[in-house]
Amino acid sequence: MPVTPEQQAEIDELRAQTQPTLRAVSPGMEKHLYKAHDVLDHGFVRVIDYMGDDEAICQAARVSYGKGTKSVQNDEGLIRYLMRHWHSTPFEMCEIKLHVKLPVFVARQWIRHRTANVNEYSARYSILDREFYIPRVEDLAAQSVINNQGRGETLTGEEAERVLRYLKDDSNRAYDHYEDMISEEDGKQGLARELARMNLPANIYTQWYWKVDLHNLFHFLRLRADSHAQMEIRVYADAICEIVKDWVPAAYGAFEDYRLGGATLSGKAVECIRKMVAGEEVTQETSGMSKGEWREFMGVVEG
Amino acid sequence: MPVTPEQQAEIDELRAQTQPTLRAVSPGMEKHLYKAHDVLDHGFVRVIDYMGDDEAICQAARVSYGKGTKSVQNDEGLIRYLMRHWHSTPFEMCEIKLHVKLPVFVARQWIRHRTANVNEYSARYSILDREFYIPRVEDLAAQSVINNQGRGETLTGEEAERVLRYLKDDSNRAYDHYEDMISEEDGKQGLARELARMNLPANIYTQWYWKVDLHNLFHFLRLRADSHAQMEIRVYADAICEIVKDWVPAAYGAFEDYRLGGATLSGKAVECIRKMVAGEEVTQETSGMSKGEWREFMGVVEG
Amino acid sequence: MPVTPEQQAEIDELRAQTQPTLRAVSPGMEKHLYKAHDVLDHGFVRVIDYMGDDEAICQAARVSYGKGTKSVQNDEGLIRYLMRHWHSTPFEMCEIKLHVKLPVFVARQWIRHRTANVNEYSARYSILDREFYIPRVEDLAAQSVINNQGRGETLTGEEAERVLRYLKDDSNRAYDHYEDMISEEDGKQGLARELARMNLPANIYTQWYWKVDLHNLFHFLRLRADSHAQMEIRVYADAICEIVKDWVPAAYGAFEDYRLGGATLSGKAVECIRKMVAGEEVTQETSGMSKGEWREFMGVVEG
């Protein structure tokens, strides 16, 4: 269970009392505040705070473009226009602060997105909990044989069992030894926490506060809610997508259409499309593309 | 008058209605929301939105340091500890969004602080207003004779009059010609706005939405609320200081003590202080410092 | 003439002497070092330093992907793969430092790209030169009637003459008064430079050192070497493109194909293309796109 009874009590208390504010309020987001959305076996995502809504994006755009935005009839149209033309600064005017509990190997990918603010639980100061990510059997995938970074079929039988046994046993043993090393009982001095933590494997859970603006969040989601992302980070991105959809529905709709569901074509691909639409035949050989490019291009054209 | 009647009506309307929220609310900040604080002759600063309060800083710190922060009895003590030890990430968990109206030459300095989000009024799309910063007579300072970038005594008499006349006449003439160039009356085609704007001087007013986290705002304020900053940007920094004081009183107090009112000493200066406190005499010659360094050091030691 | 005789002498001297280095050297870039490429009437771009070459991009990618990159036969193929899949970090491993002389209104657009290092000539400390951008007659475009930020036809006849006269007269008069205000002759005190500069119009030239990594430079070039960019900044982007082409030919080739010459399609547009390629008819009405979107989509499909 990701959330402890103490945490749930705190959440309930925070959700019990509203205060008046003059700021922009997103009703869809207020529903999410503080609640933990479960992810993986012990992880969660929860909204701690937010700034702005769809209207705030338009308001900022209208400061920039002034009378130039008059022609766009409504907010949704303006937001779609901004997204289509890569006008990123109005989206930067919204901000979200999340509390995330996640395995360390996921945190290591996540932190590569540098344009965000982070406060992570410190294993130099404090003692980590005995919580490890252990995949479900159906998520134990083999190395892909066609893609260096992807996953192939699901492991079966004894092999799957052995993998699960390793993951469970090793993490528990590592944690037993971690506890023993820092223990000050029985006359022991107790190893410094900043040293003892090095014995813990990458599937241990950590947690952090992560604050980011909407433009950079969309960039993160485009890469991590993508089918090429590792499943264990994609489930976090998917959970955040559901939250953002309620927070800024118009902006999320434009993001879904222009980024998540869209495609980027090279100059060569654009030329091929012009020929194909005109009825000409095009093959990989005549396209000027490599085999890998052509395969990806066909994925766009044929679906 | 910085604020137009339309803007004032909009401010009044926005301030008339509160909405309930579950988020952290800073009562001191709610008082400021939307209101315009006048700066210079036509400029202003006003708060459009904010995220977080003093407690949010502590909450983020406690995620990081966990039980490690237990020993600090209260929030104010924790905030002072964080500020003293340059733990900047908890302060990044607060965010502010300002609407600022300011002369272009001030905007050019301001924008050098890169860690912020900006939406500026676009003179490619829209037509700028006829509003120019004209200094008060008492602010017409001569070039400093001891400091390459500073100001010296105030100009007087005919020289001051001539300067004011130049500034007023030139900006008005430039604006007349700007209007004439973009005019499409009397069969004229009208020069593109993106070209016509190049005729306007650097004292014309622009405006933008500027969003920044509290850590980076403090960095901005330390440099710009400083006596070495140009007066025309310092007055904006001073106005923001007053706002931040009401928003996050404990954080602002720590900032005032450790940054605004503090001093940074070199290794040589620390050695001199040790000698001086021990009763030894130290001179510029024996200090190892250059004359400039020594003068600044004396400013710290003697006040 | 953008470059003064003193600057030319300095350039000649710097180019006369080579030194041995163990670092990666790009022969195509060495040809450009220090030389000024003229832009507009008084501006220039010149390379002051650079780090890395095409091979350095691959070297960094191979640290990341290790044996995973073995399958890609050569450097050019790897670079195209990285560009196609938005693997941006290897491109960040190259860096360029430019000296740019440019009008202030261009500098104001340019500085909006925040992920770069800048040292600009300071008009607080120093006196600006009497150099203003005056457009060529053929560049005096009217405001576009279909696009709020674009240019339309070229101004003609008396209207063009009047615009040029305004721009020349106003900038010269403003500079005369600038000089007079800061003058300390004839018993005058001389206005502080930081104040006097406010009288100068946005077509005055400034200069800066601008340092940026290749990934962020490509982002800048994609936006500014684009047909929607204002001509006065596009000519700088175009000049930089020519330099980058000689510096990292493979990376530039991939950038040209995938970014400059490519297109981004929305989910709706991808669906339309699938239908069109399959021989179905699609119209704006059945596409689900707005008129503006459809017009842009047709621009991609029909060229």
Place this chain on the structure above:
Amino acid sequence: MPVTPEQQAEIDELRAQTQPTLRAVSPGMEKHLYKAHDVLDHGFVRVIDYMGDDEAICQAARVSYGKGTKSVQNDEGLIRYLMRHWHSTPFEMCEIKLHVKLPVFVARQWIRHRTANVNEYSARYSILDREFYIPRVEDLAAQSVINNQGRGETLTGEEAERVLRYLKDDSNRAYDHYEDMISEEDGKQGLARELARMNLPANIYTQWYWKVDLHNLFHFLRLRADSHAQMEIRVYADAICEIVKDWVPAAYGAFEDYRLGGATLSGKAVECIRKMVAGEEVTQETSGMSKGEWREFMGVVEG
């Protein structure tokens, strides 16, 4: 041994051939290029590339301050002036690219410095080596009893032995199982690398290319070459300090004096110093400082 024979052969080859360049060359840095400086038991730091030298810092400053910098007689004086007055942009004009091999728990601290470019070895694509950081006996410190994040006395006797045994056994067992999980021998499918890596502990070595400008590097070094930093990252910072000293001797000298060896005082501390220098007695009670602050203040004043 940190460097493999293949790596050493590559280093020797790269160091055998120089090429001519017109760029700024730092002779002190050329000596370091490519060579591995050993850190910890299997780690290293080595310079892959650099841009600029002390003169480049001054050159950039002189673009900014123009004639304003004339009064400073020489480069070293100018650099000290820039450092003293927090003029950071000229230092951003130098850049360094390092190849670092380091334990994962060190990498996790390091990456928190966001203003840098990173390409890390990917355990999704590739297989990690069996290399773990095992502390020397003399580095096995107990948890500090006065500081939540610090280290106390060294562990002794059986406790030290047990800790070492845990660290060695657990990391080797984890690696054995890692190898077994990804193995495709004997008809096994082989778990995907991106999953198998989660079994590896935080003392396994990773490696990356890390590129940063000199200003941000100094910031990193100030925090990490500090006595409060964890020893295992401080040794990397110390190794980099030695390199920077040879690269930009004047800038490093100023950094050492103003940052590493300096001190930051609060407003209260400045007041105390004024009193103390004037011969007045000051105690913690009359200082207005907390006990913690006073202890740190005494550390500055008494050494």
